[in-house]
Amino acid sequence: MGSLDPSLISGLPVFEGLSPTDLDRIVGQARSLRIARDQPVFEQEQEAHSFFLLLDGHVRVVKSTPDGQEVTVRYISPGELMGIAHALGRTTYPANAMAAVDCVALAWPSRLWPAFAADYPSFGANTYKVVGSRLQEAHSRVIELATEQVEQRVAHALLKLVNQAGKKTEEGILIDFPITRQNIAEMTGTTLFTVSRLLSAWEDLNFVKGGRQKVTVVAPHQLLLIAEGRARKS
């Protein structure tokens, strides 16, 4: 494999506080891999053999319920860790991870995890910070699901996606990977029909522009009003 460009990697929050030498040592033990669109990066209940750092692309992390329903836990963006089961005290992955587009990632064998955390304290600390912030994120989602109505949750989800994967176009801000109404429904605990209706309504109001596996946000501020429940009900 070709050697990795260090400039892509240093400067990521995960590696903050590491000396260049340590960084090299860590990255040197990774293998880099390519995951094609719609291919799994890892699967729920599988033995967690590796943990990953996404370098390019977007990964959808989905949990399946026993009865086959799916809930999207989060989208991973470039620079984020994923599959860090061991930092949660698990030996299996807690969810499925699917490449939403063609992706590039680094992978380390999970068995290196304890040594990394011990030998490079700031790497360990940074990782735990990630876990901490994901806990807070998860709590926000609990609050949202418990207190907001579907309309607000879908608006929130779109705004989150825009912040995370928004790409400026002439029409507005495009969510820069293929995403279906069903995907949005799985992020917000609703059905694809309800999402479709909402998007249609918002398209009539010129807040968004839809498309097949595509959403462009035209008026983020209007969506924010809806998300916060401050929009007048028609």
Add this chain to the structure above:
Amino acid sequence: MGSLDPSLISGLPVFEGLSPTDLDRIVGQARSLRIARDQPVFEQEQEAHSFFLLLDGHVRVVKSTPDGQEVTVRYISPGELMGIAHALGRTTYPANAMAAVDCVALAWPSRLWPAFAADYPSFGANTYKVVGSRLQEAHSRVIELATEQVEQRVAHALLKLVNQAGKKTEEGILIDFPITRQNIAEMTGTTLFTVSRLLSAWEDLNFVKGGRQKVTVVAPHQLLLIAEGRARKS
């Protein structure tokens, strides 16, 4: 203050792997405190001056939304840590903590946290394990809220409470602290009316026995059937 009984404390999962000496050093720096029922232990957005270990009682952890709705994040049982904002990379508490009954806790100044984690690695590791397991818990709640209906969520909540604070009585398993329909509603993202209706229905079926600020679970297995959606709808 009277010296603390070490036998109460050693043997807690948080202190697993610590030498008796280290344990003493840690506990020696704690102050113990009593919190009267319905008094706050700490409050949302407050500077996180301390973190706590609950020794006796039960603490309700509640997050308030900007518009005044409340969501119960979890109940803390004896032996559990709370207020560990610093382990999440925060300097303020993310929620309100209220004593559900008269409580006893140990408190450490938050500024000791980094030193503890560094000097007593297993304490640090145990704490991060706590954060990891709370992340997984939070994810389960997201799944529940996104996929289950109210009936299932309330049944799940009761079962969780029974496991955590159940006390065997002649009538069944009593949830051993005062809890209102409103409290249960805040755990499950519903209203006190719906909870009341469900409990009334279940009381008719002899699955539970209600009371003012009191719930006794008579037939946990039946509740489990409801929680898993395997109960025949009447």
Add this chain to the structure above:
DNA sequence: CGCTCGTTTGACTTTCCTCAAATTGCGTGG
């Protein structure tokens, strides 16, 4: 050019919330 799969839309149903009103349990002060 046709087929597949995502999307839209309508009609209908169900679940759950909202609000009002009555009722009950329990602690407190007379």
Add this chain to the structure above:
DNA sequence: CCACGCAATTTGAGGAAAGTCAAACGAGCG
């Protein structure tokens, strides 16, 4: 010790939100 009053609870009626299902449409790929 009892009555009062507060707060929790119950119950009903009505309505709103969102789910279900069926059917048709349309975009993009091979």
